[in-house]
Amino acid sequence: MSVTILVADDDRDIRDVIHIYLRNEGYQVLEAENGSQALTMVQQHKIDLIILDVMMPLLDGITACLKIREVSHVPIIMLSAKEEYLDKITGLSTGADDYVTKPFNSLELIARVKAQLRRQNFTVHPQAQSSSEIVIDELVISKDHHRTTVRGQVISLTPIEFSILELLATHQGQVFSIDKIYQSVWKEQNEFYSENTVMVHIRNIREKIEINAREPQYIKTVWGVGYKIDK
CATH class of the missing domain: 3.40.50.2300 (Response regulator)
Structure with a gap:
């Protein structure tokens, strides 16, 4: 094709x-x-x-x-x-x-x-993902519909943002380094990528789903290590 x-x-x-x-x-x-x-x-x-x-x-x-x-x-x-x-x-x-x-x-x-x-x-390709929902407090991620809602409101996420959020939410409690997020979402190791790219996407997600992006309820920073969503 x-x-x-x-x-x-x-x-x-x-x-x-x-x-x-x-x-x-x-x-x-x-x-x-x-x-x-x-x-x-x-x-x-x-x-x-x-x-x-x-x-x-x-x-x-x-x-x-x-x-x-x-x-x-x-x-x-x-x-x-x-x-x-x-x-x-x-x-x-x-x-x-x-x-x-x-x-x-x-x-x-x-x-x-x-x-x-x-x-x-x-x-x-939906067959590459399981058809299920992830519910974390008021955050609901629908894998099969590729939709995210927070406090009952539908949140517009880009495909990259959705993939990052889904990755962290699927592995609640696990800390992902910036390198690991890039490899998991972009599906490769790329010597040309910038850490700032992943960090800005994380910031964008927080601004969309958090009440206060500076004190996030969902995506937590583990300083010097990476990011996680707690159970």
Whole structure:
């Protein structure tokens, strides 16, 4: 089955380079030169993954990511020349699944793409998970419906966020290091990943499910070790 990837970047040379790398891996590639075009393509085509530049005319990547997340959970990799930590937080907080900085290593970009596609393939096949609910106080995680509710309210989680929450909730009381969370959710050991990526996703989950994200009821930090959900 063919995989279609949308590359949205206002730099034609960057699009051409990424297109070549992806095509050599056997992927179908669509291109957009701004966020507005990217949104239109998401509506018109079945897209399996998006590589989305942050700085684009008409509609920037951050805004485009927010709008895409209103209608789709397709994996999104943000691409930007900015390397500051706050820029990464902003990109991941809008619903992006990963972040790659320019100038990028071609092997790193392809590794990130493959990791997201593998994780997405695992997520969308319900037979890979048991059909059951996990109930922890007022937190209810439905594996078969891929739905989370807290205090009776449905919580919108990205696929990555749901997978992390499900992992911790399924193994209540067990402490997972950042490396172990990455390996378990992304299904690989990746030398290119950043610890900040996992940490920002944890922060996003807390902001959605906790009454006070600074004093979490569910996802606890074990300092110097990792994260856990207590029984």
